Amino acid sequence: MAIGKSEYNLGQDLIKVLLVDDDEDDYMITRDLLLDVEALEYDLDWISSYAEALDAIERNQHDIYLIDYRLGERDGMQLLNEALDGGCTAPIILLTGQGDREVDVEAMKAGAADYLVKGQIDHILLERSIRHSIERKALEREHAALEEQLLQAQKLESIGQLAGGIAHDFNNLMTPIIGYAQMGLTTLPEEYRERVYLEEILKAADRATNLIQQLLAFSRRQVVELQVIDLNSLLVNIDMMLQRLIGEDVELVILPSENLGAVKVDPTQIEQVVVNLAVNARDAMPEGGTLIVETSNIEFGEEELKNHPDMAAGPYVMFAVSDTGHGMSEEVKAHLFEPFYTTKEKGKGTGLGLSTCYGIIAQNKGYIWVYSEIGSGTTFKIYLPSLDVIPQGTERPSGTKSNELPRGSETVLLVEDEEQVRELAARVLRQQGYTVLQASNGVEALSIASRHADGEIDLLLTDVVMPLIGGRELSIKLRDIHPNVRVIYTSGYTDEAVIRHGMLKPGTDFVQKPYSLAGLTQKIRSVLDEPREVPATTS
Template structure:
């Protein structure tokens, strides 16, 4: 099949692939240049900040020395010790400013020599002031005044002012040059984005035009086929030729639908790419460099158009809990090394694990996430270092505590306390810490979802969280999980891909999935594992297959399907064939077998996406369960 592009006939598939390939190349090139320019702008802005800091330290140094000199003269004239307060403060502050200037000088030989001379002059000036003060205190005022009148101090200050003025002028020149470089970078990036956007629009226009031409030709061919079909029926009445024309017409219709689908997908991709690039261009025009989300959106659209993969689930959907019986001491012990690395060397980390700890029934992954969230918050509250302690204990929350906390049921709990020696929280902050999106951190440093996630997980698990905090002394976050009488079971070890549980050709499995590609891959995976597999694309068809194959051992069904849902299908099938085992799968988390965030106890669920290893172990586990 060919398409018309600028009056030339080109192979359709090659044209679409070439257009998409060029678009992806331009997009990747634009993103790469944008990221490089953004990084360069960040480096230039950092240089500007360093120059401003250097100027600030130079001015602070000069002001300190001037204050010291003023205090000296006031003291020599009046003998009042209060005049020496600026000198005493400058005696500590001035050398500190010189040290910061030496750090800023780095390995620049000119600036190193400059700061070395500043250190000598500062030391000389402070020595001159100190000497006159000491002489005055010892009753030798005339000698002190002679030192002042010798102009030694004035010469030191004049040289200091000269060096500082030259350094400030140099830093100001550097700032102006770097700001100009930032502006040039932004201008270059705007030109690149505009050029790439124009090329993408042009390529998209050509491809859309080619697709429209192809569809028009297909419609013309379809109409001609229909006319030919009608003429043949009227003139020849030949059944065989009529059927051939009908088949040809159907092929044309199928090709037309396929071409229309390609145009639809590519138009969607172009809409996202063009919009994202235009938004990035507008931001750059305003001098903003935060365009990552727009370039990410454009890249995502290109990947979807090229690979036709399914969309990712929204990040905000809650995952269903799958609780298991846990020993919290074992959980905390297993996380100790991870937490030490997370906290860093400045934080002293300690665990205090109680003996005879009770068991809890909770989701292991969510419990680990909750502990990490709390520990990271504690680390951020100890910016200068400190100590973090994780303690476990058995606890009983009585009726009085439950009355004071209406969401708590009295009874036996296992407590995990995370205590830090950080800055603590005032009451007004503590009252809001569990609110979603509430954070006291700087913009970009936190989402405000950490503790609200911890609170929600504990509530789903029947537990409780309490915070005790005192400003300047630290915070203790106590997680309470209800005690369970169930016996602890060892967590199953991950099965390597080469050691998959063996399949059984005698076990007949029915795969029910309305999405053809997913169904095809599921069937192929199960057959690869050694099972005998049937498949259906709907609940109605699945029941028909079961009627013909009542010996089916397991039904592997999607939950969300048009018409009959997976849960309704399972209920109907189990009522007819009670020994049939069911394994659900879904890409959604809020559905018929998940209630209040917890998977139904009688439901066996495998969440999408899953690996071949996950599928093998889950199928084997369900088949091995007693009927």
């Protein structure tokens, strides 16, 4: 039952509330209180039994839970503990018929978002408690995500320091091994068969030295020779080598962007990154596939980077390496850049390829992000600071770019399963005048579209890869309800990668994540301003 009117936008258009109370009169009172709230729109569900409530909470389909302290023979405190132990992520407000300071303290210590006495609640207090509880929980999630990023960065930094120390000591050990083996070769006549043993020692030492160089790259202790270069030229110069490296079963596609910005990097190191990523992609496609290497300019504002506090706002040059392989699980991605971590068979890899890439990109003042899901391939995106200079052989377009974002008044259905990305896009579009309807998946989007069947939804802005219903299937079903809707797809994979996987057709309107605010709003305005095709008439 939807009640109330929306003015506050807590990142969504409808607050889904579950009331757990075994007294129908109390349910009616709570419903009437929410009816008096003009600031928020609610969808209120009511459950009276403990078992049904626990089952509903485990399904995690509500934004907030109101739980009565007394539930027959069991109490709300026990339900609160079971819900939190089961991984409930939504805030829980405990309700009681009479004020009890000890129960209040116990509830808050157990993890309740708030504690309200029924006889003392009015609609203002209830609305404020719900709003503050949801906002506080959102801030806690954002803090936890940033803390996890910091811990991951600190872990990699610690591993890097350890790897650098090991590499230093190992090099000291390898020096006499190589030196004495070479000395032995110079003193033994050519006809001595013992020379073969020394030559094998040197081959093994050479392989060990290469491993050490990769460890040094990860720990950022290699000597870099920085040059101002054009990445497009670098990629063109190594395309033949890449093709030989990946074999005939893998198609190589290089897509250089026009007017690409210059970067100041060690070109030899960047070549090594491309080669390592290409080899990794090849191994992920044992039956063949497509390897896509592409470049583009991108400018990040502070808002887009709030979940990446280590990155500075400004212009970047991006190059992406995408494959159509088997993809990676979340567990694999969590350890991806750790030295010696590998999912390959014994003897098929050292586990240093991606950790080397991480170290090289960090040493060149850049950043590396990965997008991957099982069955959907993998995309590595590398961002390098763009310089305000023109590499030799390139031209920069004339004219100046306006800082003002294009505005609109149309209705946009925004479908994105990553909450922080969804929040960002919705906030930006509302600031530019659009009406935004938000959904976290395709099923929810179709439900919202059905409720707005009498009104116009002008644009569907949807992620491509989502649980339940993918973006392409969603757009087909949505056109049954809103036949004139325009569609823009977004994804962490590049457009060429999703097209190669058959998820989208060539020529589809597409915005690649992470998108800039200007890029997103300009694309939306461009698509909405396109003239509609007029059906041909016959006389």
